[in-house]
Amino acid sequence: MTSGESGELIWTRPEPGSRRPRFTRDQIAATALAIADTEGFSAVSMRRIAAELGAGTMTLYYYVRTKDELVALMDDAIMAEVLIPPEELPAHWYDALTAVATRTWEVLMRHPWALHALQNAPRGPNSMRHFEQSLAAVAGTGLDASEKLRLITLVDDYVRGNVLRCGELRAGREGGSAEAAEEFQRYAAAQLATGEFPHTAALFGDLAGEDPEAAYSSLMGGMSDRDVFRSGLALLLRGAADRLGLSLPGR
Amino acid sequence: MTSGESGELIWTRPEPGSRRPRFTRDQIAATALAIADTEGFSAVSMRRIAAELGAGTMTLYYYVRTKDELVALMDDAIMAEVLIPPEELPAHWYDALTAVATRTWEVLMRHPWALHALQNAPRGPNSMRHFEQSLAAVAGTGLDASEKLRLITLVDDYVRGNVLRCGELRAGREGGSAEAAEEFQRYAAAQLATGEFPHTAALFGDLAGEDPEAAYSSLMGGMSDRDVFRSGLALLLRGAADRLGLSLPGR
DNA sequence: AGCGTTGTTCGTACGTCGTACGAAAGTCTC
């Protein structure tokens, strides 16, 4: 009577084999990711995700043991975005590393909360694929294992450090109220006026009164965050080529 | 009768001017820092700090508007540790930047949670002093404002990226159960066995079965995290010297 | 001496969070 009714319509009768769960981990991770991107990482709660999926909160715990595991899933979903289709990976190590690093930067900048989130998460499969891809990028260099590892680690560290800083800046730029920004500007100007920061004052020069973001951008000669990142990367890779005796791509 | 009793003992009578608050922000920040260092950042709660100080929870809100402000205080306390006494700052830009970066690395590695915490915090006074000190380090280079800014930003990015990764590793090493580590090792070995990761497998070579930490350390030739960091830094600074036409310290 | 003012402490309460527990409901095998 409850459900086995023989005359029940196809539409209401579940498909055979429908003992499969309603959701998949990918689905859940994607939902969580969407929330994080639109409302910030702190808006991602088990209740919120479940509500978005139209499920009970505790249902999620059938797919995942703790929230940390769910965050690990989100992280792995992001690392999937980072991967470059193998055929698009340039042959020369310099170009390949640049491509991998730039791609990583772009993706991480789209999800600036990711770096804060992955604190407890161990490496997932897509993280390993990213690592593998980085190794592939330097495969042709003839470096030994230790040198390869150090090189790609160096690049990854720079990427993540840069995202950490730029992401913060960008978050403050968008999230922070204009009032708070103005407050900070007043504070900074007052500090500069004390004379305790001669180099900083000299650096900003005439721009001292401007709002810091504009001053920063003008100091960079109008370069975008991305260009600044890439020029730093180029500098780093030059140093590597010099120190490790690698060739640069002729162009 | 309640307190104005004229015959009251000195010992029980408060000092004049004792309407001053019981605590200082520095005190509170130091307490919070101690908790974070010994029990992890997640153990830092308003209630916990207050209990440590022997005060009511809400008392803290007289000194601080929100918990985020308190975290900003903690962050600034850490940045104070980062500062190098000016007379100890080497004259040559290369040595000076190396000293600043190494010092920053050491301090941040002692408080690995700091990078995750400062997400919302705007620059505090000690952060500004660190920035000023970095500028002082490159003051003698003759670079223009834009180049100086980009150079110290590059170094800072690398430092923070490296701490982010090493700190994670170290946290996993200490916090994580041996059982979890073993589980991960099994998983990683299985992944390598799939053949999807030829470069990674080749990298680890004979060490494939070992525990990852040992393998990593052996790949690095027994170098400590600190040495690895410094060698990456050296590479980076070489690149900068080359690209920007700066001299290296004769030695 | 008494009183209002102001600075400082903190108890209570609300809504949020992660999640332990175990009961319900559906599906499969006999």
Place this chain on the structure above:
DNA sequence: GAGACTTTCGTACGACGTACGAACAACGCT
């Protein structure tokens, strides 16, 4: 049908940050 299983999820607990406002102490006035 009767069990055994998978899958869903309602309820409840103890943490969290913090809004609100009462309590209390020290001072400047009359």
